[in-house]
Amino acid sequence: MSLTHAILGVLNVEPMNGYELSQAFETSLAWVWVAPRSQIYPTLRKMEAEGLIEAERQVRGTKLERRVYSVTDAGLAELRRWVAEPFDTTMKRDPVLLQGLFLDLVDPDVAAKIFEHVIDEQRAIVEYGERLHREILASDLLPVHQRRLARRPPDEREYVATLKAHAFAGAAAQAKARIAWAEEGIRLLRHGPAADSAVKRPAGKKARPRQQGG
Amino acid sequence: MSLTHAILGVLNVEPMNGYELSQAFETSLAWVWVAPRSQIYPTLRKMEAEGLIEAERQVRGTKLERRVYSVTDAGLAELRRWVAEPFDTTMKRDPVLLQGLFLDLVDPDVAAKIFEHVIDEQRAIVEYGERLHREILASDLLPVHQRRLARRPPDEREYVATLKAHAFAGAAAQAKARIAWAEEGIRLLRHGPAADSAVKRPAGKKARPRQQGG
DNA sequence: ACATACATGTAAATGGTTACATGATTTA
């Protein structure tokens, strides 16, 4: 379960309670790993039972209890073990490509709207990823990143910032690849494959039937 | 459940039994949607119960039963409905980027191996995706694609081939983006951020600590 | 006083993985 490792990584930056953790998954980690509260709280309890993290109970006001978790030595060891281990990086399920594979079943205008929708959504990811990349490198950091770096010896800070920033650049780069793919898809719907493609089309004919049969 | 729609899409090309279907998920659909037999067979039964597909029982030899499924009118309608519908295209969990985010916790040589592993695996996807893209466009098709196109009116064949090929090109394009990201990662481990980056590094100093603290 | 944010969960259902189970048919 990578959620365990995502949590270890975040708590290793700074001890937090489940509520703050779920905010982290909704904001900075939104395009890397999402997890709803209903998954976070039970997982925290499980990890505590396994000795990967430990809770400090705090009280806010008079009654409201906070359970602030921090990573144990065993937890850090497990995080390091996981990070050092190569795993299967192939994408096993890609709903966008699956939909793309059957796009010939609908009207080209409908297909174009699907591609446009992909472009709209992925653009938001590009903006977010590039913003974080820029801010981390410029040390114009979000509070959570400032805290992370403050815990490191000064010599390592640039190294750490470089790698963290690179991860967010990766999210942006992949979103850009998807945008380029969807843009090319729209072009293909309108004009068919390019003239230098493996397939030569009869001049002037548009490959654009109204509706397709099964 | 998109497995249902993946199955509808494949069976819409050509009626098949569960065994052939599972082979399709292992080969042509391997980088788009994977599904083990243990998930395929129960899903086929469920879809049959829902009226999306119907089974024709055949007997091979004297005893061995095959259940060959084909898409019903209701199934094709559902497939079309799903294809025409825009959905959330944001990647919710990306183990590669998650690992990349914590790569500062391990020795730079170990981190480089992780990036190299990503490159190796993604290269295989590029080769596969580009091969299928080429073959479909060149009509030098796999049997399954030949059958698919044979069922269409000649006028539509180029259009269909163009779109199918484009889906596989998408798998290759994304893998390429990951490779570029991992290559840049290796460069950063060795030389730190580029000189024109937002961060200026002291000349001659390498951001390459041996081991990092928690 | 009211709304918003803080805080922690449970329950049911769905989706997906891994391991196991069994036997028939074809090919070398």
Add this chain to the structure above:
DNA sequence: TAAATCATGTAACCATTTACATGTATGT
């Protein structure tokens, strides 16, 4: 006759989603 391929599943577990449930503290 042995190995590979064809063929269809079940069971247990793990991961994820969606809906529900409850109450406290703070700011306006």
